[in-house]
Amino acid sequence: MTIRISNLTLDIDEDIELLRKKVCKKLRIKDKDIKSFKILRESIDARKKNSIKFNYSLEVECENESRLVALARDKDIKIEEVKYDSEFQLGNKQLDNRPVVVGMGPAGMFAALLLAEKGYKPIVFERGEKVEERTRTVEGFWNGDKLNLNSNVQFGEGGAGTFSDGKLTTRIKDSRCDFVLEKFVESGAPEEIKYKGKPHIGTDILKTVVKNIREKIISLGGEVRFNSKLEDLKYNDNNKLCAIVVNEEEIPCDVLILALGHSSRDTYEMLYKRGVFMSPKPFAIGVRIEHSQELINQTQYGKFAKHKKLKAADYKLTYTSKNTNRAVYSFCMCPGGEVVAASSEEGRLVTNGMSFYRRDKENANAAIVVTVGESDFVGETPLKGMEFQRKYESLAFKLGGGNYNAPIQLVGDFLEDRVSKRLGSIKPTYKPGYTFANLKDCLPNEVVETLKEGLVAFDKKIKGFAEKDAVLTGIETRTSAPVKIQRNEKLQSISVNGLYPAGEGAGYAGGIMSAAVDGLKCAESIMKEYAQL
Structure with a gap:
């Protein structure tokens, strides 16, 4: 106490x-x-x-x-008095096979770590590469190499957050957050993440942290297999999971933590065909905006902008449109960072933001996104939100030139509906390249209208936010999962006994911390029912 x-x-x-x-x-x-x-x-x-x-x-x-x-x-x-207690009573049912975790993002990683620490010797299957190889693959794509559909900014060890900013801010109040932060620090993250109000690890350090957590899981008897894609589920007449198919190999399986990530569209399609119950979920789409970091520092810190105790300033902005009644807000703000290519499907273009730990690059960037929901989606299946994403990502790909160059537009031109002809004071950071275009051609009309209104409103909060030279890069669509996989009080799928949908891709988290916490909850649920192997 x-x-x-x-x-x-x-x-x-x-x-x-x-x-x-x-x-x-x-x-x-x-x-x-x-x-x-x-x-x-x-x-x-x-x-x-x-x-x-x-x-x-x-x-x-x-x-x-x-x-x-x-x-x-x-x-x-x-x-x-509230502390996370990992010393809970273990179950007594016997497992015939080792627990399986699919996905090595935050949810899967922390589920596997806790299972390993408790002696359950989990097997982890990750469709992408280990982080060292994944880094080379991603950087190759940014420099013009062919897109790897299984190992990219969205897929691979560490999940999508590895090539972002490593932000650890969360709105959830759960004592497991302290456990997650402690494990990050033990694995090489800076000690300050345990107390900073807006903690982040940074892409550069996070890669080492992820590798160390993997090695810890293996040292405790777990197994991590990369380039291993989940292709199918098999269950008996009582809808009890009995096997999975990975890389065409059938593997016996009693319990599976499915930490698939919010971009695993082919996995969503497989689950839908297998009768796993899910429903469409609202999310948000929009663009990335870039300003000079110096402008953000000045507007946020005034005369203290260059003070030695202050690092690159950030912001968080929200507004509800009076015309469309939709929310527009900043998302995944990356001080001193870059806009990066984050595609995971051929012929579709997606952006994300990334910062290193020091956040010392020239530009600040953030997603400025608008809420969309079921009334915006076309179709009758629970995957209609996913198809909505695909539609606009395909338009953005074509608008950028069909080679993963991103369409860009200066804010002043976006507000006036004209294609930009030259850059101003802000140099875009997106690689492999960019094409001047009118971003309204790859976004829904209601989103465009709301973005315009929001930019003007944000300029009243941060003077210069809607400056004419600020750069908009299209498009941002992966703010959260487009579906929610329904589960019961034991955190199992309501359709398949033994299947534990977890994390952001299942619709139960919104960032590294909440995903990691959800993974821990799913691991606890298994351990409270089943005995160690």
């Missing part, structure tokens, strides 16, 4: 060592009375540009904690 103190602040130039003095004053104790002291969260309060502060939440251990909290009578001081 510890004390949690929230809302302790330091001015930007105050030394962090002052936090201990502030704690002592709050609790009315002496420094020597503190047994342990840990920063839980550090965030920047930049609402007043002439007085930027750092805000902290702390965990403190000392004597007579309950009494101190009672005497303080402060809403920012409370007893903290």
Whole structure:
């Protein structure tokens, strides 16, 4: 049991060592009375540009904690007891075969790690390459090589987040988040992710972290097979999973954590044919926008823009259109980063954002996306949202020139419905290349109208956001899964006993942290029912 103190602040130039003095004053104790002291969260309060502060939440251990909290009578001081307990009671049913995990993104990775730590010796099948080889393949595609349909920005060890920014922000309140962060740090992530308000690992460091987690799983008796694509499910007359088909090989299987990722369209199609119940899910589509990082720093931090304690600034913007009644918002903002080619199907173009840990590139980028839902989709199947994505990705591919060059347009020209003829002050970062085009030709009319309204509204919040030279790159469609695979209270598919849909691709997460947590939940569900092998 510890004390949690929230809302302790330091001015930007105050030394962090002052936090201990502030704690002592709050609790009315002496420094020597503190047994342990840990920063839980550090965030920047930049609402007043002439007085930027750092805000902290702390965990403190000392004597007579309950009494101190009672005497303080402060809403920012409370007893903290919620911790993730991985020492739960294991089940006693016997498995005939080792547990299987499909997908080595965050959900699959952490499910496999927990299973391995508990002695269940899981087998992981990943359709893409291990991260070292995947990196070479992806960089080759960015430089003009042929697209690898099974190993790309979407598929391969680490999942789609590996070639993004490694953002660990999440809105979920789950004690398993601490477990995930701890394992990341043990595997090479910077210690600061455990307390930063907007933690990120960065693509460069995340690759090493992912590799180390894989090696940990293997050292504990697990097995990880790459270039191994799930092709089919087999189950008996009672709809109990009994086997899977991977690379044309039938493999006996009792329990399967299906952490497929939000872009596994051929897997969705297979599941639909096999009668696995799923439903369409809303998501958002739009474009990537690039500004100079210097502009974002200036607008967010004012006179402190170059302060040594402040890193590249980010932003989070939302607006609801008065004309279309749709939400438009920034998504996956990458300070000091690049826009990257993220296609996973031939003849379809998708973008994403990426930053390294230092976030020190010249441009800031983010997706600016508009919500779409079932009323926008054509068809009767649960895959109609997926087909909606395909339609506009195909249009973007053609608009860019049919060679994975991206269509781009300056904001000023987008607002005036004209094709740009030359670049302004912002140089696009997308590779392999770009083509000037009118982005309205690869987006739904309602999305275009909402984007225009949103850009103007965002300019009132961040002066210069809708500057004429800012670059829009099309298109962003993979904000989340287009389907949800329905599951019961044991986290199993309502259609197939033994099938555990997990993570973002199953419709139960929205980022690295929430996907990892969902993977842990699915692993726990298996372990609470079945005994170790």
